[in-house]
Amino acid sequence: TCIEYQSNNFILINRTQVSNEKILLKDLFKVKESIHTRVIEDLEKISFHNLPLIISLFKIYNINILKFEGKTKIISAIKLRHDIVHRSGVNIDNNSLIIINKEEVNKTIELFNNFVDYINTEINNLLTQSSDFPFDDFPF
Numbered sequence: 001t002c003i004e005y006q007s008n009n010f011i012l013i014n015r016t017q018v019s020n021e022k023i024l025l026k027d028l029f030k031v032k033e034s035i036h037t038r039v040i041e042d043l044e045k046i047s048f049h050n051l052p053l054i055i056s057l058f059k060i061y062n063i064n065i066l067k068f069e070g071k072t073k074i075i076s077a078i079k080l081r082h083d084i085v086h087r088s089g090v091n092i093d094n095n096s097l098i099i100i101n102k103e104e105v106n107k108t109i110e111l112f113n114n115f116v117d118y119i120n121t122e123i124n125n126l127l128t129q130s131s132d133f134p135f136d137d138f139p140f
Contacts, residue, residue: 049078049081049082051074051075051078058119058122061126062126063119063122063123063126065115065118065119065122068114068115068118068119070111070114070115073111074111074112074115077108077111077112080098080100083098084098
């Protein structure tokens with residue numbers, strides 16, 4: 001698992017290749033230089049609307065994002081987004097055209113802003129409460 005904490009943002013990526021990779025001590029500083037790049041590359045490959053993947057990533061550090069009070073609305077918004085993007089705006093359940101107004105868009109933006117705030121709060125709590133947080137003293 002690679003971890004990067006920068007500017008109050010926490011990023012974690014669980015990569016099978018990375019978690020099984022062996023690094024010789026003599027190569028540690030060479031590898032250190034590439035960690036940031038590898039994390040960015042992984043982030044670019046993640047589909048952040050894939051909620052099961054995001055749940056499992058945060059669960060690694062005991063952050064349960066399903067405790068967010070608006071979780072059912074988040075799930076509905078992700079499903080709606082999927083229908084709009086991948087089904088040309090047609091609802092798969094009843095084959096009707098999806099119509100949304102500006103108020104619904106603004107409420108959804110607010111919902112996701114609150115969701116991100118919730119996740120940031122959970123991360124900050126983890127960082128301030130955990131004395132054994134991995135890599136605290138590693139200089140990257």
